Amino acid sequence: MSSEGKVPFIHVGAFLVSELDPIIAFVNAKGFALTSHLSDIERSEMRAYMAMIDNILVNAELYLAWLDETVSSEVTRPRYGCPYPWPLNWILPLRKQSEVRARLSSNGWKDKNMKQVCEEVRICCQALSERLDQQQYFFGDKPTELDALVFGHLYTLITTELPVGQFADIIQQFSNLTNFCKHIEEEYFKD
Amino acid sequence: MGTVYAKSPEKQQQVEEDFDFDKIPAKVQRIIVEGLNRTKDDIIIKQVQPILQSSTFQQMVQSSHEVKMRMERLGLFRRVGIFIDTCKDDPACDCYEVTFEVKELRPVSGGINTLIGNNDASLFPTFLGSHSLRWDGIWRDLRALSRTTSFAVREQAGHSLKSSIKHIFVRDMRDDTILPTTGSVLRLIQEYAGLGGNVEFSKQEFELQFNRSLFCNAVLQLSLAGGVMRTLRAKDEIRINDRFFLGGPLTLRGFNLKGVGPHIDGNALGAEAYWLCAAHVYTALPFRPGKGGFGDLFRTHFFVNAGNLGNINFNNLRGSIQEMGVQYRWACGGGIVLRLGRVARMELNYVVPMAVQQGDSVNPGLQFGIGLSFL
DSSP states (O other): OOTTSOSOEEEETTEEEESHHHHHHHHHHTTOOSOTTSOHHHHHHHHHHHHHIIIIIHHHHHIIIIISHHHIIIIIHHHHHTTSOTTHHHHHHHHHHHHHHHHHHHTTGGGOOHHHHHHHHHHHHHHHHHHHTTOSSSSTTSOOHHHHHHHHHHHHHHHSOOSOOHHHHHHHTOHHHHHHHHHHHHHHSOO | OHHHHHHOHHHHHHTSTTOOGGGSBOEEEEEEEESOSSSOHHHHHHHHHHHHTOOBHHHHHHHHHHHHHHHHHTTOEEEEEEEEEEOSSOTTSSEEEEEEEEEEOOSSOOOOBOOSTTOOOBSSOOOBTTEEEEEEEEEEEEOOOSTTOOHHHHTTOEEEEEEEEEEEEEEEOOSOSSSOSSEEEEEEEEEEEOSSSSOOEEEEEEEEEEEEEOGGGOEEEEEEEEEEEEESSTTSOOOTTTSBOBOOTTSSTTBOTTOBSOEETTEEOOBSEEEEEEEEEEEOOTTOTTTTTGGGGEEEEEEEEEEEEEOOOGGGHHHHHHHHHHSOEEEEEEEEEEEETTTEEEEEEEEEEEEOOTTOOBOOEEEEEEESOOO
16 A cells, blocks of 8 residues: 555555654654654664664564465465465465565575574574663653564564464563563553 | 450450450359358358349459458458359359458457556457457556555555456447448447456446448547446445546547546546447548548547446436436547557547536647547
8 A cells, every 4th residue: 555565654644654764754753753852872772773673583584484484384475365366375475485585685594594593583682681671661761663663573473373483482581571562562552 | 354354255356445344244143252160141141242233244343342341341350362253054154253262360369458548458359250258367466656646546556366258249330440431330348257366346338339421521420338337246346447437538538538537636536337429520631631642541520529437326226327417528629630550540639628527637628649449
């Protein structure tokens, strides 16, 4: 539905904005900022963490979903193809898989094995866990974009049932991260 | 014609000075059409009948040639050849045999389809007889190409697969497809989508055109077209890719391409039914420049066209049809038509829209169009 074919997107009046960064910029332009209580140093620190998630967690998720043979054939491909009739329900997932493979091969992730990928995820979680420490949110007592991004990724990884559950196991080792997810779920997503 | 010389040498010597084919008596005793497999006899018999009436050699040759042209225009044959011989039964009399050698079109043939614009027509139409039954399997990927694309269109974005059976009936008796002077054409299209794929609908369309020569080479052309479709899965509405659109320089002149009917934020949404009619008077260019050559590719024409596009509520059929008849659009104008080969035409018109509805995208004044199908 978005012009670039990307999610997430928001629809505000005549505007349709897609992907996280443009959405944040758009919302800021409308006068809503979650980072106004941060100093410049904290703000750049937050951006660094967000970049780490884009570079590690996103690639690891793509690797698990599309390159791991079991997950891609049992979960990802059927799920991606289910809205379409035959033969699109197998053409489109295969096309997407080759796109993901090209992306991961260009940044070197394709040649990693599952163990190396898990190690990357563990390092990423370690860094996040240390930053969060025992605080309620990553930066003080107010949520920022980073909190939203971390919650989005970690909550999905913990709650999605897959035939291969390594990522969830890694995240469960960091109790402050799982508590963080639970807390945000109760705070914002409970009816 | 070598046969004629060979068979009647004495005659030829006698009339050497004013040899006139028109004076040679001839009687066509038999007409043979070779190469018919699928074409029905009644079509052919009707076509060749005029030959039997010829009484002289010249008439026979002439009418045979006319029949050949007419058979070619039927669109049933790839090639038509004529062969005239004396009658084998009794070589002494003035009897002749006319043989047509025809080659039928292949029953299965490919075509290129343009899905752009209102000219959703086969570039190379071929027919099995005058009926054509075909299966369409089309994978469509609809995308929002610009930031301003309306949300109603975005909601339809994505992949869809249409698998449909289409029956096309064409009865084209015109002397020309682009600038006819006489004859009529009837075109009926029935489409059923839903053999696999994820779109299900049935669609009916018709097109009728009459041409009549008036005084001074002027031609009157009357056209009428319409269509209606219905979804076969009550919970799904018909996708925008499959709906009808109306308006454009060769259909409903005076309106922009797809300019008629429901619009949201400048995007035409199309509808499930339409009707369209037009009356043209064609004449040669004023003062006939380039007569007999380049100038004959041009015509001036004056026209009135009217139409409407809307949705039909099948629970209130009468009301919907009445509504379609009341809020119609019409426009009149005149301009120049140029024939492009045997397949397309170009028009430059000055149009005055006379009745428009709210939301229509109107094109008053000069309008230019080029296309394969027109009304």
